[in-house]
Amino acid sequence: MILDNSMIQNSLLSPEALRRRKNLKKGIDFTLLVIGQEGSGKVSFINTLCNQTVLDKDTFNIKPEHSSVSPGIDIVKLHVNITDDKDSTPIALDIVMTPGFGDNIDNSRCITRVVDFIEREFDQMLEEECSIQRNPKFKDGRPHVALFFIKPTSRGLREMDVVALKRLTKLVNVIPVIAKADSLTDDELKLNKRLIMGDIRANKINIYDFSTDSQDNEAIAEAQWLFETLPFAVAGSYEKEYIDGKMVHTREYDWGTMHVEDTDHTDFTTLRNSLFGSHLEELKTSSHQVLYESWRRDKLASDGGVLNANTISSNYSKPGSKFTSTVHPTPYVENLTESNVSLTELFKTDILGPTTLLEIERKKKQMEAYMADLKNLEMRLRNTGINA
Ligand SMILES: Nc1nc2c(ncn2[C@@H]2O[C@H](COP(=O)(O)OP(=O)(O)O)[C@@H](O)[C@H]2O)c(=O)[nH]1
Ligand SMILES: [Mg+2]
Numbered sequence: 001m002i003l004d005n006s007m008i009q010n011s012l013l014s015p016e017a018l019r020r021r022k023n024l025k026k027g028i029d030f031t032l033l034v035i036g037q038e039g040s041g042k043v044s045f046i047n048t049l050c051n052q053t054v055l056d057k058d059t060f061n062i063k064p065e066h067s068s069v070s071p072g073i074d075i076v077k078l079h080v081n082i083t084d085d086k087d088s089t090p091i092a093l094d095i096v097m098t099p100g101f102g103d104n105i106d107n108s109r110c111i112t113r114v115v116d117f118i119e120r121e122f123d124q125m126l127e128e129e130c131s132i133q134r135n136p137k138f139k140d141g142r143p144h145v146a147l148f149f150i151k152p153t154s155r156g157l158r159e160m161d162v163v164a165l166k167r168l169t170k171l172v173n174v175i176p177v178i179a180k181a182d183s184l185t186d187d188e189l190k191l192n193k194r195l196i197m198g199d200i201r202a203n204k205i206n207i208y209d210f211s212t213d214s215q216d217n218e219a220i221a222e223a224q225w226l227f228e229t230l231p232f233a234v235a236g237s238y239e240k241e242y243i244d245g246k247m248v249h250t251r252e253y254d255w256g257t258m259h260v261e262d263t264d265h266t267d268f269t270t271l272r273n274s275l276f277g278s279h280l281e282e283l284k285t286s287s288h289q290v291l292y293e294s295w296r297r298d299k300l301a302s303d304g305g306v307l308n309a310n311t312i313s314s315n316y317s318k319p320g321s322k323f324t325s326t327v328h329p330t331p332y333v334e335n336l337t338e339s340n341v342s343l344t345e346l347f348k349t350d351i352l353g354p355t356t357l358l359e360i361e362r363k364k365k366q367m368e369a370y371m372a373d374l375k376n377l378e379m380r381l382r383n384t385g386i387n388a
Contacts, residue, residue, distance in 0.1 A: 027081060027092035030280060031141065033172060034095060035114065035164070036149025037102035041179025044236025045149075046095060048249050048260055049272060054080050057238075060099035073100035073110045075117050077141075082276065091276055096143060102160060111164040118143060118171045122295050144287045145208065145275065146172045149179055150231060154188065156195035157203075165205045171291055173208040173283050175274075176200065176231035181266045182251055182258045189233055196231050208286070210279065226274065232267040235260045 036042050043055045055078065075098060082091040096117075101110045121141040128138045146168055150161060157165070168174050178184075178192060200207055210226040212219045237249040237260050249260035260268045275283070 027090040028280065029092050029094070029140070030276075030284070031094040031096065031143045031145075032275070033114075033118075033143040033146040034097050034149070035101055035146055035168070036177075036179075037151060038099070040149040040151050041234075041236055042097070042149055044238070045177075045179055045234055046097075046236075047238065048236040048268070049275075050080050050082055050093070051247075052080070053238075054078055054095065055097070060097065072104065073098055073113045075113065084276075091280075094141070102164075107160050108163075111167050114164075115167050115171065119295070122171070122292060122299075125292065126296060126299065142287060142292060143172050144283045146174045147177050148174050149177050150196055152178050152184055152188070152192040154191055154195065157199040162199065162203050162205070165200070165207070166203065169206045171295060173286055173291070174205075175208050175271070177271070178231050178233045179235065181233035181235045181268075182253075184233075193231060193233070208283070210274075222278070226270070229267055229270060232271040234268045234271055235266045 034042050034046060038060070043057060043059065046055060047053050060076075075096060078095045078097065080093050080095065082093050098110075098114055101107075101114070104110060121143070124138075125140060125142060128135060148161075148165060148168070150157065165174060165176075176196060178189070178196070181189060184192065199205075207230070210223045212223045214220065235249075235251065235258065237251045237258075239250050239252065240247055241250050241257075242248075243259070248262070251258040251260070258265050260266055263269050
């Protein structure tokens with residue numbers, strides 16, 4: 001074997017340095033869903049959050065000549081790499097925008113489109129999990145968090161927001177956000193935050209829960225503080241300034257300058273740090289182990305899957321779990337017909353895991369459907385006097 005330079009260099013690095021290098025190259029996958037009405041400050045916020053122009057200011061703006069036309073709703077995906085400094089692990093961020101959301105005369109279909117989009121991603125994940133031959137290029141498109149932009153009307157949530165939030169929170173970690181924080185006085189901001197959180201509680205909307213299992217006092221205090229800050233009041237800007245050698249986004253006014261990143265002015269930094277730092281892994285884990293698993297359990301139960309959905313979720317979902325060592329409950333065995341006796345044996349010897357069994361069950365159902373079709377066809381041929 002011929003060793004090239006990079007191989008020789010790699011052999012000199014410690015395992016930790018190699019891991020770090022690999023992470024630096026690959027980045028951490030994270031998918032962010034952005035929902036809110038036109039003009040609520042989404043595009044400006046996203047560009048500020050990513051510290052680059054991911055989207056042109058006017059990309060999704062409705063042209064004046066079309067202002068009387070319902071825009072419908074689109075699902076637009078973008079990809080951007082976020083790097084804070086040269087030594088930090090980059091975040092390979094997928095952003096899903098939903099232009100047109102809430103801007104139609106009849107908005108009831110908007111949330112259905114978004115829910116359909118998430119469920120399609122869930123479906124694809126389930127299919128991938130169930131297939132015997134895994135696709136190494138499979139791209140998991142399930143959103144890890146949804147930022148829900150609420151226009152501060154000083155009246156709390158609108159009916160449409162309540163409906164949308166109730167449906168969304170079943171599928172994705174939702175964080176409520178008020179944009180353009182600088183356009184409100186401190187008192188107006190407090191009032192809007194209080195009314196919005198009051199409506200969220202009154203309607204039993206399960207927004208993302210920042211609370212922690214940790215016994216660490218600092219982590220508990222942080223979670224409590226994040227909860228009390230909700231909804232996060234953020235801002236966006238295209239103007240930048242260097243203050244104490246650090247680049248910050250600003251908005252200039254007659255009364256002074258607003259610094260987007262300053263925690264005395266907005267909750268922008270609090271939200272950014274939670275998303276890309278303190279809660280990045282928690283958001284990913286919660287979206288997979290709690291939200292997706294719950295959807296999957298309901299889906300398998302409603303599809304009449306013979307596998308006990310609880311067993312799949314409890315044994316299958318945990319990262320690193322090994323199907324092959326899982327002991328399955330009796331319901332599966334009871335549902336097997338005589339033709340599957342040998343499968344039961346295989347199953348007892350732990351050669352097959354739930355994924356394989358699910359696939360077999362699917363194929364079995366397909367075969368039963370073909371057999372029924374064939375029988376039907378034979379009957380029809382017989383009835384028309386043609387001897388099958
Ligand atoms: N005062 C203020 N205006 C903002 C802020 N963010 C966006 N805007 C303005 O609000 C309007 C709509 O912003 P945009 O980001 O396009 O909202 P989107 O339609 O929800 O994507 C534009 O005129 C922006 O300049 C902010 O933080 N403060
Ligand atoms: Mg816009």
